[in-house]
Amino acid sequence: MQPDPALPNLNQEPELLKTVLNKEGFRFTSQRQKILDLFQSAALGHHLNAEEIHQQLLDQGEKISFSTIYRALHVMVRLGLLQELELAEGRKYYELNTPFMEQHHHLVCVHCGNVEEFEDATMSQVGSSESTSRGFSLLNCQFTVYGICPSCQSLLG
């Protein structure tokens, strides 16, 4: 079967980003597009911080300042395109945002920093019921499990 040329694909994403930005009074820029592209081409389950974004863009020959990266990340979080994660240790990580009921959660090795993802509908349910029962309007939930991964366990004997 051939792809339906009428269906949207990643090549049309630039249009979408511009639309989403302009709707809220932000401007479309090539820097913001390049940063979003990084997330879209990153492996599933991969989280990026400002430093890694800067390095990856450098690697592909794009020069960009840290202030621009941080500003772009904030804007895209505000627009709901990205999700900010407090995985651990003094820096923030980002990933593409997903619909609330499909949110996944994280298992972090505190020794090597390895992060694994998992889905569990229980989380969203508990999050919703707790917030409604207290009159909070829910924005999002983060469930983070800290432990030591198998390979670090064997290293630490």
Next chain:
Amino acid sequence: MQPDPALPNLNQEPELLKTVLNKEGFRFTSQRQKILDLFQSAALGHHLNAEEIHQQLLDQGEKISFSTIYRALHVMVRLGLLQELELAEGRKYYELNTPFMEQHHHLVCVHCGNVEEFEDATMSQVGSSESTSRGFSLLNCQFTVYGICPSCQSLLG
């Protein structure tokens, strides 16, 4: 920073702090005792950061340096006396640690910073089962729900 998994979570009587510290080669000091006292006399559900600890000790006439506060917090987390929380916004909060199956979780207003606690055994269950199924040795879980509290909702219209 995560607690050392080999160390049991001990209940804290004032005279026990010395025992717990010395067992691991740390020394008992009046500064560490005063900091732990703050947590033990704080209202349930109250979380403290380094700045607040410093201010509260100043208020009660105790002079202490920030380096000492940070060092004490790290030691007490390592000993399993305190739990470190990543509630939000660039600073770490601490509270008295509790046994794993009694852990509680947090509902944070992203507008005013108000934090509410709740217990739900589901969290610990999911945390345990996810970590065992991947061979991780579990240290702890944090479930943080972000939203807007009732009073901030009315302020924001």
Next chain:
DNA sequence: AAGGCTATTGAAAATCATTTTCGCTATTGA
């Protein structure tokens, strides 16, 4: 297509929580 308004950019300086350094002091164990 041109022009004005102003959001955005890059570079550098500023912030701010936390960490480190270092000379001195206090705790521990013998």
Next chain:
DNA sequence: TCAATAGCGAAAATGATTTTCAATAGCCTT
């Protein structure tokens, strides 16, 4: 008691993030 050294305070250093500011570039209206 006393030597060894963990811990202390003050000040400097760190490191991620934010702000400042002059120059540039999107977006909108002619």
